[in-house]
Amino acid sequence: MSKFLTASIGRKFVMSLSGIFLMVFIAVHLGLNLLLIFDDSGELFNQGAHFMATNPLVKIVEPILGLGFMVHIIWSFYIEYQNWKARPVKYAKRNMSGASSWASRNMLILGSMVLVFLVIHILDFFVKMKFTGHPLLEEISVKGVYMENAYALVSATFINSTVLSVLYIAGGILLGLHLSHGFWSSFQTLGLNNKFWLKRWQVIAQVYAVIVAVGFAVIPLYFMLGMYK
Amino acid sequence: MADKILKELKIKVWRQKNAKSKGKFETYVINDISTGSSFLEMMDILNNDLIEKGIDPIAFDHDCREGICGTCSLHINGRPHGPDTEVTTCQLHMRKFKDGETIIVEPWRARAFPVIKDLVVDRTALDKILQAGGFVSVNTGGVPDANAIPVARDDAEEAMDAAACIGCGACVAACKNSSAMLFVSAKVSHLAKLPQGQVEAAARAMNMVSKMDELGFGGCTNTGACEVECPKSISITNIARLNREYLKARISR
Numbered sequence: 208m209s210k211f212l213t214a215s216i217g218r219k220f221v222m223s224l225s226g227i228f229l230m231v232f233i234a235v236h237l238g239l240n241l242l243l244i245f246d247d248s249g250e251l252f253n254q255g256a257h258f259m260a261t262n263p264l265v266k267i268v269e270p271i272l273g274l275g276f277m278v279h280i281i282w283s284f285y286i287e288y289q290n291w292k293a294r295p296v297k298y299a300k301r302n303m304s305g306a307s308s309w310a311s312r313n314m315l316i317l318g319s320m321v322l323v324f325l326v327i328h329i330l331d332f333f334v335k336m337k338f339t340g341h342p343l344l345e346e347i348s349v350k351g352v353y354m355e356n357a358y359a360l361v362s363a364t365f366i367n368s369t370v371l372s373v374l375y376i377a378g379g380i381l382l383g384l385h386l387s388h389g390f391w392s393s394f395q396t397l398g399l400n401n402k403f404w405l406k407r408w409q410v411i412a413q414v415y416a417v418i419v420a421v422g423f424a425v426i427p428l429y430f431m432l433g434m435y436k
Numbered sequence: 437m438a439d440k441i442l443k444e445l446k447i448k449v450w451r452q453k454n455a456k457s458k459g460k461f462e463t464y465v466i467n468d469i470s471t472g473s474s475f476l477e478m479m480d481i482l483n484n485d486l487i488e489k490g491i492d493p494i495a496f497d498h499d500c501r502e503g504i505c506g507t508c509s510l511h512i513n514g515r516p517h518g519p520d521t522e523v524t525t526c527q528l529h530m531r532k533f534k535d536g537e538t539i540i541v542e543p544w545r546a547r548a549f550p551v552i553k554d555l556v557v558d559r560t561a562l563d564k565i566l567q568a569g570g571f572v573s574v575n576t577g578g579v580p581d582a583n584a585i586p587v588a589r590d591d592a593e594e595a596m597d598a599a600a601c602i603g604c605g606a607c608v609a610a611c612k613n614s615s616a617m618l619f620v621s622a623k624v625s626h627l628a629k630l631p632q633g634q635v636e637a638a639a640r641a642m643n644m645v646s647k648m649d650e651l652g653f654g655g656c657t658n659t660g661a662c663e664v665e666c667p668k669s670i671s672i673t674n675i676a677r678l679n680r681e682y683l684k685a686r687i688s689r
Contacts, residue, residue: 214645214646214649215617215645215648215649215653215655215656216645216655216656216678216679216682216683217686218655219655219656219657219679286655286657289654289655290612290613290614290615290654290655290657291613291654292547292652292654293546293547293548293613293614293615293652293653293654294545294546294547294613294614294654295547296551297545298511298514298542298545299461299540299542300513300514300540300542301514302513302514302515302519303514303610303612303661305664306515306610306659306660306661306664306665307612307659307660307661307664308659308660311657311658311659311660312612312659314657388659391658392657392658395672395675395676395679396656396658396679397679397680397683398676398677398678398679398680398681398682398683398684399676399680400673400676401673401677402594402671402673405671405672405673405676
């Protein structure tokens with residue numbers, strides 16, 4: 208088994224499976240976050256956040272998700288190092304733009320930028336909601352259930368800081384670019400591809416990437432532009 | 437229609453005395469090249485000039501000069517087999533270049549393809565991968581009756597498309613990771629698609645991939661550059677098939 212995980216196709220298999228797992232998470236995360244802009248009272252989002260914070264199944268999946276992120280990140284650096292070693296003398300001139308997409312050649316750079324964003328994002332919300340608390344999170348009652356006012360914290364963050372809003376928009380776009388290659392690539396790596404599905408996967412990947420990029424970018428924009436009023 | 441004449445070209449070419457020496461670029465000027473001549477004919481003319489000047493001619497690989505043997509290589513202006521699609525370097529014509537242009541010619545770069553001299557690289561690594569499993573172990577005899585072993589037309593077509601691989605190594609040269617996955621996948625596919633090859637499909641995928649890893653090729657990140665630069669347009673769907681065969685083999689043993 209250890210031999211499999213370090214063999215070239217095995218390494219990619221690990222990236223692919225962890226990537227697909229993370230893409231499922233991203234879909235759920237985006238769906239929930241969009242509640243922020245569909246209910247300006249914040250009740251829908253608060254209920255959603257409360258559900259995610261208290262549901263026992265989510266509690267089980269949470270550490271697995273953390274592990275998924277760790278595996279995907281650590282393996283990516285390992286793979287890139289192995290691949291970098293395979294060409295000790297570089298070309299003096301490379302003309303690759305016609306043969307492959309920029310995103311596909313720069314997955315590590317895109318992924319690293321998403322990682323920087325992820326750390327900031329976790330410090331902004333997850334740490335405050337889960338561990339340190341925040342005055343804005345003061346408990347409120349929605350339909351008789353007491354819960355943290357997550358909506359107040361998130362909306363205030365974007366309303367008060369243009370820098371953070373722009374950073375979150377950039378984060379969404381970077382993630383979209385990463386997924387425009389990562390999505391179809393993960394199915395190719397699993398061998399779930401053929402002459403019919405190659406184009407289909409690539410189109411589905413572009414659609415998913417655009418939904419993710421636009422979806423996540425729209426939320427800070429919504430608050431920045433004062434559309435909640 | 438008469439071919440145009442390129443009055444002057446600058447050829448910036450990699451010179452390296454032997455496998456151990458360091459190597460560097462040299463720039464040579466060449467005059468009056470017909471756009472109708474092939475890239476390798478231009479190299480022959482340049483070498484004649486060099487010999488007349490008492491300079492060691494540039495070593496490069498070539499054999500059939502009709503795009504079927506897979507011997508010629510060269511990384512020209514940043515692309516394997518130069519600025520054209522679905523051709524080998526010997527099929528590349530000088531009409532693809534402009535008068536006065538500086539053409540950069542490099543050997544293929546990969547840890548598994550060490551430079552022997554100038555533009556000649558050692559591609560025995562590809563042979564070693566073939567020796568690890570790219571064959572059918574028993575003699576399957578002559579051509580059987582057409583209806584003796586049924587093969588679906590689509591399978592036959594895909595097998596033949598994969599078998600078009602001439603083993604030139606352009607996929608390795610084009611890949612940002614110097615991966616040989618397109619080559620290996622073509623060799624695994626053309627056998628896996630046909631009844632005679634299917635018997636050993638699992639072992640073949642395992643052995644060829646292990647050998648590929650051992651020889652220092654990189655891993656595939658699905659950029660698709662190999663398919664674009666392949667002179668025979670071998671499809672990356674073969675790589676999906678190789679992944680499938682390899683994973684199946686891993687699970688079953």
